Amino acid sequence: MPGKKGRFGKFGGQYVPEALMATLIELEESYQKISRDREFVRELSHYLKNYAGRSTPLTYCPNMSEDLGAKIYLKREDLLHGGAHKLNNTLGQALLARYMGKKRLIAETGAGQHGVATAIAGAMLNLPVEVYMGEEDIARQRLNVFRMELMGAKVIPVRTGSRTLKDAVNEALRDWVGNIGDTHYLIGSVVGPHPFPLIVRDFQTVIGREVRKQSMNAEGRLPDRLIACVGGGSNAIGLFHPFIRDNVTMTGAEAGGHGLITGEHGATLCGGTPGVLHGAFSYLLQDENGQIAETHSISAGLDYPGVGPEHSMLRDTGRVHYIAVNDDEALSAFRYLPRREGIIPAMESAHAIAAARRLKDEFTRDDIVVINLSGRGDKDVAGVAAMQGGFQ
Amino acid sequence: MRRIGETFTSAGRPLFIAFIVACDPDFESSVAAARALVEGGADIIELGVPFSDPVADGPVIQRADVRALAAGATPDSVFEIVRRMRLFSTVPVVLLTYYNIVHHRGISRFYREAGEAGVDGILIADMPVEESGPVMKVAEKTGIDQIFMVCETTSPERLEQILKNARGFIYLVSHMGVTGVLPALPHGAMAFVRYIREKTHMPLAVGFGVATPAHAAELYNAGADAAIAGSAIVSIIEKHRDDMESMKKALKNYAISMRAATNGPGGA
Numbered sequence: 259m260p261g262k263k264g265r266f267g268k269f270g271g272q273y274v275p276e277a278l279m280a281t282l283i284e285l286e287e288s289y290q291k292i293s294r295d296r297e298f299v300r301e302l303s304h305y306l307k308n309y310a311g312r313s314t315p316l317t318y319c320p321n322m323s324e325d326l327g328a329k330i331y332l333k334r335e336d337l338l339h340g341g342a343h344k345l346n347n348t349l350g351q352a353l354l355a356r357y358m359g360k361k362r363l364i365a366e367t368g369a370g371q372h373g374v375a376t377a378i379a380g381a382m383l384n385l386p387v388e389v390y391m392g393e394e395d396i397a398r399q400r401l402n403v404f405r406m407e408l409m410g411a412k413v414i415p416v417r418t419g420s421r422t423l424k425d426a427v428n429e430a431l432r433d434w435v436g437n438i439g440d441t442h443y444l445i446g447s448v449v450g451p452h453p454f455p456l457i458v459r460d461f462q463t464v465i466g467r468e469v470r471k472q473s474m475n476a477e478g479r480l481p482d483r484l485i486a487c488v489g490g491g492s493n494a495i496g497l498f499h500p501f502i503r504d505n506v507t508m509t510g511a512e513a514g515g516h517g518l519i520t521g522e523h524g525a526t527l528c529g530g531t532p533g534v535l536h537g538a539f540s541y542l543l544q545d546e547n548g549q550i551a552e553t554h555s556i557s558a559g560l561d562y563p564g565v566g567p568e569h570s571m572l573r574d575t576g577r578v579h580y581i582a583v584n585d586d587e588a589l590s591a592f593r594y595l596p597r598r599e600g601i602i603p604a605m606e607s608a609h610a611i612a613a614a615r616r617l618k619d620e621f622t623r624d625d626i627v628v629i630n631l632s633g634r635g636d637k638d639v640a641g642v643a644a645m646q647g648g649f650q
Numbered sequence: 651m652r653r654i655g656e657t658f659t660s661a662g663r664p665l666f667i668a669f670i671v672a673c674d675p676d677f678e679s680s681v682a683a684a685r686a687l688v689e690g691g692a693d694i695i696e697l698g699v700p701f702s703d704p705v706a707d708g709p710v711i712q713r714a715d716v717r718a719l720a721a722g723a724t725p726d727s728v729f730e731i732v733r734r735m736r737l738f739s740t741v742p743v744v745l746l747t748y749y750n751i752v753h754h755r756g757i758s759r760f761y762r763e764a765g766e767a768g769v770d771g772i773l774i775a776d777m778p779v780e781e782s783g784p785v786m787k788v789a790e791k792t793g794i795d796q797i798f799m800v801c802e803t804t805s806p807e808r809l810e811q812i813l814k815n816a817r818g819f820i821y822l823v824s825h826m827g828v829t830g831v832l833p834a835l836p837h838g839a840m841a842f843v844r845y846i847r848e849k850t851h852m853p854l855a856v857g858f859g860v861a862t863p864a865h866a867a868e869l870y871n872a873g874a875d876a877a878i879a880g881s882a883i884v885s886i887i888e889k890h891r892d893d894m895e896s897m898k899k900a901l902k903n904y905a906i907s908m909r910a911a912t913n914g915p916g917g918a
């Protein structure tokens with residue numbers, strides 16, 4: 259019975275050990291039920307509004323508009339509680355976990371933003387949280403480690419493989435296999451086996467749905483262009499998905515690292531080939547024998563050799579255009595935005611800003627360009643300061 | 651009848667299946683390890699194909715994969731190990747791999763090359779029956795037994811699907827978790843063996859956590875047709891990895907002790 263279940267075109271599926279199948283089926287059934295449940299929808303939107311601070315603004319940026327020759331708007335997910343879009347997903351999944359009677363949340367994290375967002379949701383809903391985080395990421399995202407611990411989460415260092423996000427996902431999956439009875443694996447992006455890419459997308463599309471309304475209010479029409487960074491792809495799909503059937507140009511900015519030709523990057527859709535990692539058939543970075551490649555990015559949140567299956571489909575159909583933004587372009591955008599607009603972007607989001615700067619020759623004056631500012635940059639400030647010799 | 655099925659039917663006793671990771675700690679050592687295990691009495695060799703991200707495996711086998719990949723393991727070297735084994739033995743060989751390795755080489759090519767090398771069965775650790783369509787077609791054509799895992803949480807409907815597709819033997823996962831040695835098998839494991847025993851006449855092999863002759867004896871008593879030791883063997887290899895002679899001796903002795911358990915009480 260080759261399943262068409264959970265496929266985006268040919269991508270997606272459920273490539274997991276047998277021990278996880280029952281819990282994935284349980285998750286899918288629970289989610290089907292709950293996503294149509296009025297009470298759940300009301301509860302989630304209550305928390306999103308009164309706790310997380312939705313809706314987030316769509317901010318017109320006069321100086322950047324001047325620089326790029328278009329009407330530039332930022333969707334301000336940096337202003338969401340926790341400092342990134344991640345809380346949209348963690349609140350949804352934590353409520354789902356509670357509904358399923360799960361007593362414990364586990365998560366993987368790269369930049370630490372998803373770990374923080376899971377810790378927030380867990381603290382608020384009284385669910386203990388354990389977060390797997392690669393040792394290398396712990397070193398470069400110390401602030402977020404401390405934030406997680408302040409909220410009572412336990413951060414478990416991962417010392418296997420490249421000691422980054424991919425290995426944290428492996429460890430979380432291994433934990434889950436052994437604890438499916440009481441534990442929900444709160445995955446942080448639109449990756450993993452079905453139904454995760456669907457669930458996470460649904461919880462993140464609040465971004466794009468708000469942008470539709472906000473653009474109509476501000477400009478009387480929909481945007482011409484959407485730009486977002488793509489790690490696993492959750493903030494991007496959250497923005498893009500509600501516009502898929504509209505005449506809107508979409509660009510995803512992947513982590514170009516030291517440049518595609520160096521092989522040291524995280525640009526899965528630009529430089530990868532299809533294969534199976536973490537439960538889904540999707541583009542990934544791999545060697546000639548099918549071993550998963552080590553990646554590099556200046557931004558921990560984009561330092562991942564896989565990508566969501568729906569993005570793989572959107573790449574192949576050409577509906578979304580994906581480009582690779584190198585470390586130095588991202589760093590320059592990280593410095594540019596605060597100077598011009600008084601906003602410090604997350605290093606991940608700086609890739610989207612950099613993409614807009616690179617695409618400026620394609621813009622016309624009247625173009626409405628919406629860039630997803632997926633997170634704020636406080637977590638990256640110490641790292642950037644260190645590159646120039648520290649804070650002093 | 652194919653070699654795996656024949657081995658189960660003709661033995662007249664339960665079997666001992668030994669797992670090693672191909673090229674752990676290097677190519678020649680793993681050929682020698684397979685040989686020592688067969689000399690000690692292993693009835694089937696399960697050969698792990700090293701993968702960078704083995705999510706179903708605990709730390710012991712993860713470390714073996716790291717050693718094997720550092721030693722340059724590729725599907726070619728895995729097939730070459732099987733060819734070398736065929737020079738001294740006809741025991742069935744089962745590959746344990748992850749999906750991406752097979753997909754990347756091309757399913758047809760992987761199965762054809764495996765068959766030509768002398769592989770009898772393949773288990774893909776992250777391929778549930780729902781995703782097995784393309785692989786099953788190729789496996790049937792190449793005459794390789796496609797082996798599937800079942801565990802306590804496998805629903806009756808899915809179990810039926812698995813039993814319909816599975817060839818060779820059914821791999822029973824003894825407990826919910828990753829691979830690794832357990833101090834004692836969970837009680838549920840025996841009940842699980844008896845439960846599956848009632849559903850099928852196919853041979854039942856139990857793995858995950860199985861380490862000692864006592865574990866194996868318990869499983870045989872419950873009706874298992876084979877016990878699979880993995881991490882216990884890989885730990886022996888890890889411990890003796892710098893001294894091939896002592897590794898071979900330790901593996902052979904271990905296999906002798908496990909094989910003795912297949913003869914039932916007093917058979918040792």
Ligand SMILES: Cc1ncc(COP(=O)(O)O)c(C=O)c1O
Binds near residue numbers: 342
């Ligand atoms: C601020 C921010 N943006 C983007 C990402 C990348 O994830 P995704 O592609 O799922 O949005 C992360 C991940 O950690 C992040 O923290």
